[in-house]
Amino acid sequence: MNTSRITRALVASAAAACLVGAVAACQDSSSDSSSTTAKTGGGGEIPKGLKTVSMPKQLGNPYEELEHSGVTEAMEELGGTNRVVGPTDAGASSQVPLINSVTQQKPDAFIIAGNDPNAVAPALKAMAKAGVKVVAMDSDVAPDARTVFINQANTQGVGEDQIKLVCELVPKCTGEIAILSATANAPNQNAWIKVMKEVLKQDAYKGLKLVKVAYGDDDDQKSFQEMQGLVKAYPNLKGVIAPTTVGISAGARYLSTSPFKGKIVMTGLGTPNQMRKFVKDGTVTAFQLWNPKDVGYLAGFAAANLVAGNITGKEGETFEAGKLGERTIGKDGEILLGPLQRFDKANIDDFDF
Amino acid sequence: MSRNSLAPGADTAPAPDGGSGAGRGPLARLASAAGRWEFLILLLIIATCVAGQAISPQFLSRASFMTGSLDFTEVALMALPLTLIIITAEIDLSVASVLALSSALMAWLWMHDVPMVPTVLLCLVAGALCGLFNGLLVTKGGLPSLAVTIGTLALFRGLAYVVIGDQSVTDFPTAWTDWGFGMVGTSILPNTIAVFAVLAVIFAVLLHGSRFGRSIYAIGANQEAAYFSGIKVKRIKLILFVISGVVSALAGVIISLRNSTAAANVGQGFELTAIAAVVLGGVSIFGGRGTVGGVVLALFLLAAIQKALSLSESISTAWIQVVTGALLIGSVLGPNLVSRMNEARARARMRGDAQARPPTTSQEEAV
Structure with missing residues (x-):
């Protein structure tokens, strides 16, 4: 009984080995394209x-x-x-x-x-x-x-393009702006923000004043609250850039039901599906992402x-x-x-x- | 579940229709061999080879074997201890999560400048501890292994992310990673599959040629009876879970070397493919029956199917999962149906043809 079982296991293994051999024997078909x-x-x-x-x-x-x-x-x-x-x-x-x-x-x-x-x-x-x-x-x-x-998207381009857009959307390209970012140590966002700060020093953007970088931690609820905080803390705020898809949609959601809807510019990086309703209801005029x-x-x-x-x-x-x-x-x-x-x-x- | 001549390992208890075919005529022996599950798998492998070659002329090639088997290493390794566990009518769903935890731990240790050999050993120890945890909950806690290992499936994968987060470590020594995706000498046998082959022989001898193996079958066939005949049921199960943990951790080390990347998100869903291979290999999901040889053949079949489908230029890769799932169901359902038919036939024969009852009636009664 016992030996027959071992034999059977060996036969099965041998069968598997035969298959391996059969495959090995096959020619390597090298049909060049x-x-x-x-x-x-x-x-x-x-x-x-x-x-x-x-x-x-x-x-x-x-x-x-x-x-x-x-x-x-x-x-x-x-x-x-x-x-x-x-x-x-x-x-x-x-x-x-x-x-x-x-x-x-x-x-x-x-x-x-x-x-x-x-x-x-x-x-x-x-x-x-x-x-x-x-x-x-x-x-x-x-x-x-x-x-x-x-x-x-390279870092320089993303930073420049976002400042260009906020300048276009804020009336006369003048006033206080803020950034609603992801986490405080998010490498992509930090690199972009660094570029944005550099770009803002250019003459073309001297009307814009960056007052605060807030961090919503890429968490919808936290971003929503940070947006609320920004609006309360800076009554003259004209625009918010959220270089993160979580931030921009949370920020837009806050604005859409607040009296600041249409008065404060919300822009940044978002996806069309996420932002469609805010664009259609007039909360957001324009935002960006690579195509x-x-x-x-x-x-x-x-x-x-x-x-x-x-x-x-x-x-x-x-x-x-x-x-x-x-x-x-x-x-x-x-x-x-x-x-x-x-x-x-x-x-x-x-x-x- | 009733016994039948189709399923391997049926000889652990005398089959109702009189057994193994020894001493009968060559024709009868051929018929009984043809009825064996392994033979069916073999036929399916041949069918897959024919279909695969029709799908792509690249199918029967050295490259197919090398990459197809290499990509299946981890599932194949994990299927070996799973075979033993499922024969005892238990299950371990946490294998792929142990693999991930082992990979994550390997990344962490290597990041913290632990040399390679202790790193690998510590991963194996961690795997053993995972298995011990599963085993203790099942044996001492008296909990069903299905529930325990669904829990640890999430738990161990979660721990893997705790250890390493979404980072990955890639700077393992090239001597080790070269081995991971290298072949034995100049052959087409990947090093990792050679490891699998050695382990498969060890597991086959353990299961089919040792007292330990006989105890495993006895537990699966009837746990109470096994206990009262003096078999240390709990201890054997505990040992099997620990072995499963160690082998899964080894699979985690191997997948990290093979891809020269250790991360927490590796091997998602591997447990299902491994279980599919075990059940497809003729191991009864209700315990008590199955062979290592059958599982090895089933692994070969699954790997061949995956290779064939992935070589197709028109079939979406999503179908790989569909086919694996269908085979899994088929391999549970198939033997069941056949055994019912066999029983019905046997009963009809016992009642005697003299009564000349229509066979359909007796079949219905038997069912």
């Missing part, structure tokens, strides 16, 4: 029929779906195709098995928004070795694991130009990015999307994220 043949090198045309795969952090996120639809739009414009493949959870390593499978499919290029900069790096390096061009967008991966990175679809669109063009050999990822190289115009590769292979997208009554219904 035919569309990469049209390499022209430097300034050449983009070959038709390019195949790309783009990978969001997680399936089912409307923001990311928009981003990756941008890649698809770019590829279709260039006569190629893009396929979106992604994991169902955003764990640090959930993308790895899928990346490995994409490597086997050998598309011309691969575009990824990384869940974790380093967890995906070994798999991406293996992919690059197999001849696939790797482009990161939105969330960068380890720089040696991709050729270029599409940065939706996610353009992030993907630019990534698609960068990928195609890499495949065509027009660019190699070196600083200073330039390429045409369709409707976005010419783009230049910056330091460490970074390509900037450009100015923030402005959302207001006129265009907010064109966006769903």
Whole structure:
């Protein structure tokens, strides 16, 4: 009885081993993609029929779906195709098995928004070795694991654009303004605020006076109370910039039911879905964020130009990015999307994220 | 649940239809082999290989095996102790959370300049403590393991975030991380799968060739009877939970090395895939039955299905979960239905054909 059970276990293991052997015996099918043949090198045309795969952090996120639809739009414009493949959870390593499978499919290029900069790096390096061009967008991966990175917003640009917008919205660009930030040590927000303070020193903005930076800790309730506090403490307040999606919607919610609705300018970084009702009811005139679809669109063009050999990822190289115009590769292979997208009554219904 | 010839391990108690086929004709033996669960899984693997190759010409390739098995390492490791636990009619849902806690702890220790060897050892000790916690609540506390480990599933994952937050640590020594995604020599067998293979043999011998293993089956078949026949039911269960904790922690170390990243959010949902593999491998979710060989085959099947689906250019990855779930239900339902049919047939035979009752009637009665 006992020995027969062991035998059976061994037989089963042997069967598994046979399967391993069978797979091992299989030839490594190395069918090279035919569309990469049209390499022209430097300034050449983009070959038709390019195949790309783009990978969001997680399936089912409307923001990311928009981003990756941008890649698809770019590829279709260039006569190629893009396929979106992604994991169902955003764990640090959930993308790895899928990346490995994409490597086997050998598309011309691969575009990824990384869940974790380093967890995906070994798999991406293996992919690059197999001849696939790797482009990161939105969330960068380890720089040696991709050729270029599409940065939706650099610190300087985000800071400048927000001051530009508040200046436009506050009557005569004159009066007291405040900032409603996330936590006191949030690195992104602090970097932007630092730029804003620098920009405010310029002559064009000398009418604006920054009176306070408040911290809502990216908590809806806390942000709401901080907004209330700002309005009470500074009776001459003309505008509030909230460079965080939590802050801007909490601030707008407070204003929408207060007597200051329409009198104090509320602006900053927000998503259209969150802000739609405040724009429609007149609490908020305009706010900003990068346009996610353009992030993907630019990534698609960068990928195609890499495949065509027009660019190699070196600083200073330039390429045409369709409707976005010419783009230049910056330091460490970074390509900037450009100015923030402005959302207001006129265009907010064109966006769903 | 009634016994049937389809399920592996049915020989722990005499099967109603007379047993293992030894001493019968070769045809009968072939028929009984064909009826075995492992054989079915084998057929499914072949079907998956055919379908996979149709889906993508890349399917039957060295790269598929290397990456497909590598990506399945952690689930495969965790399925081994789970097999033993489920045979005792208990369950451990916290395995993937222990994996995450181990990964987070590894990150924390490495950040605090603890050398690699003690770091790994401490992770394994932490895993053992997690398992001990589960085991004590189940055995001393007399609580159902389903409830206990649903609790610790949340608890351990939460602790992982307490330890490391949303940070991740990536600067492990390259000698270790290279091993994590390397192959044995120049073969296509990943190092991590070699570790799994060794453990699988150890678990197979433990379960199928030792007193300890016989006790595990006895507990699953009838806990009361096992207790009164002198088997230390509680102690064996406690040991199994501790083993599960240690192996899950090992899986946490391996996934961190393999991805050269330790973080708290790794391995989400792995427990479900591991349980699916165990049940699909013919282990009865009600205890008392199952083999390590069957589970190994089921792991191979699941990995092959995942690889095939992820290589497809038209099927969304969301279908991987759908298929895994369907297989899980099918593997619980399938043996159940077959055993009912077998019993019905056996009873009809016992009543004798002389009465010539229509078989449909007797089947209904039997059900």
